[in-house]
Ligand SMILES: Nc1ncnc2c1ncn2[C@@H]1O[C@H](COP(=O)(O)OP(=O)(O)OP(=O)(O)O)[C@@H](O)[C@H]1O
């Protein structure tokens with residue numbers, strides 16, 4: 335109850351309009367019996383449209399698990415998750431697939447590009463599942479790749495690209511369907527600092543265009559790009575900068 | 587996901603593992619090939635049987651030298667008999683002594699080399715009499731056939747089948763020219779009508795000369811290789827057969843019919859023997875087909891399971907970017923159907939080629955019908971779907987995160 339009020343306070347402060355992500359008491363348990371692992375033990379958070387959020391925390395604290403739930407790649411064991419107002423638990427498999435296709439762009443630490451497939455075709459992959467023909471698919475993909483500086487690499491395969499280039503292909507793929515939310519699980523984890531910064535600049539640009547960005551990172555200077563930082567520990571939210579500010583305001 | 591794109595994805599999956607795909611298809615190739623060969627030989631044989639009966643009528647008997655139980659078939663070929671137990675006198679006795687028959691055609695057939703100028707060819711030489719045309723329902727096309735006086739005077743005249751004409755004369759006129767059979771000159775007096783392939787042999791690939799000339803001038807033989815008989819009608823066939831048997835046994839002084847040195851068979855009996863043999867072959871091919879289709883199907887299932895496992899991460903990724911269950915299901919199902927369809931197409935080609943080869947070598951009639959093509963494709967698709975569904979379902983039910991975590 336108290337927390338809900340606190341969130342409302344943050345709402346005002348940030349002056350964001352819509353809450354796109356509403357997670358309440360998310361619990362995720364892997365396995366059963368002796369091998370049971372509580373990856374998330376009750377995580378609640380609200381994220382508004384256009385926010386840039388960094389999720390941090392030690393290894394094994396449940397960051398990826400949370401991200402998968404937020405990205406509708408997996409379902410929580412208990413708790414409720416509302417995305418754009420619709421409760422995820424109530425949706426069927428096809429609805430979830432459509433959300434992943436249209437609303438969410440997911441970026442993985444390991445890029446996860448299709449091998450033996452050109453950059454262009456990797457980027458167009460989400461179109462394959464969009465359900466309606468898109469005559470401009472190719473053009474759009476080319477444009478997106480150009481916007482991340484890969485104008486010369488349309489026909490290269492992942493094995494012919496550097497890590498930073500591969501990650502930019504993956505980002506292009508996440509952007510192609512113009513999703514409102516971009517989720518990135520340690521997008522710079524496999525990159526050196528310089529390429530990491532380049533990749534982050536892309537995220538910043540996307541955020542300026544109004545997209546909600548949530549990324550996981552271990553590195554403080556990367557987290558510094560984000561306006562809001564959420565720390566996880568042992569499957570719980572340890573701190574949330576949005577709330578801290580609220581606390582600071584309250585204490586003054 | 588539209589069909590074209592699914593096909594492209596599936597095609598790429600197959601191309602990425604060419605050798606593996608080919609080996610996997612082998613079972614389907616053999617299976618479908620056997621199905622096609624089986625059907626084409628089966629329909630060929632029954633088509634042949636019905637057309638022969640229609641053509642010759644069901645009132646024809648063939649007498650050939652040899653024991654009644656001996657040799658499978660070949661009466662229609664005429665030259666099979668190695669014994670010399672039938673002669674012209676037998677033929678005359680049958681003609682004169684048995685009232686149920688209409689015409690008798692004594693024949694002596696053997697192969698020989700034929701030369702015209704610089705052209706030469708090997709064909710069967712049929713020593714025949716004027717009755718041949720009617721008994722075999724095989725008529726002269728132009729010029730005239732052998733007549734009784736040619737036979738009496740052992741005249742060196744020849745009537746050519748159309749193939750022989752093409753071989754020796756090309757497009758120029760054959761009638762009036764002189765050809766050499768075993769170096770002996772014969773004057774061409776006629777060309778037969780075109781008859782075409784008749785199951786066991788090409789009827790257009792024969793030369794007809796007077797029986798007397800064949801026996802005396804060419805081959806120095808006194809016996810006959812076949813006596814073909816036309817009974818008065820279908821009803822008297824059994825009677826005619828019995829009478830001929832009795833007559834020949836008496837003439838050959840044989841008491842026990844089991845020891846006869848000749849065989850009498852009707853067209854129907856010959857076709858019967860043939861259909862028995864094709865029946866056996868059909869069952870054999872059917873067995874091969876069934877087993878290899880099942881084995882091929884299991885091969886496909888196996889390779890699809892391997893493929894699903896190998897591409898678990900890809901499946902996870904596709905789901906992560908919005909692939910629905912049915913998209914993944916379709917992708918893998920199309921891949922397995924493509925695999926079996928490709929195998930089916932190759933099998934169709936091989937089965938086709940195989941049955942043509944069997945026809946050529948064994949003189950076996952075979953027909954590739956639209957039905958067998960359709961059946962081959964039906965089998966291929968059915969196998970692809972049946973054995974592909976399970977792996978494809980497994981793929982489509984994968985949880986995206988677990989799939990992406992897969993090592
Ligand atoms: N599929 C799974 N089956 C069993 N346990 C799992 C599974 N996925 C995650 N876990 C466990 O859940 C806990 C949280 O994992 P998670 O991947 O969310 O951590 P993380 O914060 O992303 O760590 P890192 O920074 O190392 O990526 C860990 O203890 C992990 O072992």
Ligand SMILES: [Mg+2]
Nearest residue numbers: 397398399519
């Ligand atoms: Mg992680």
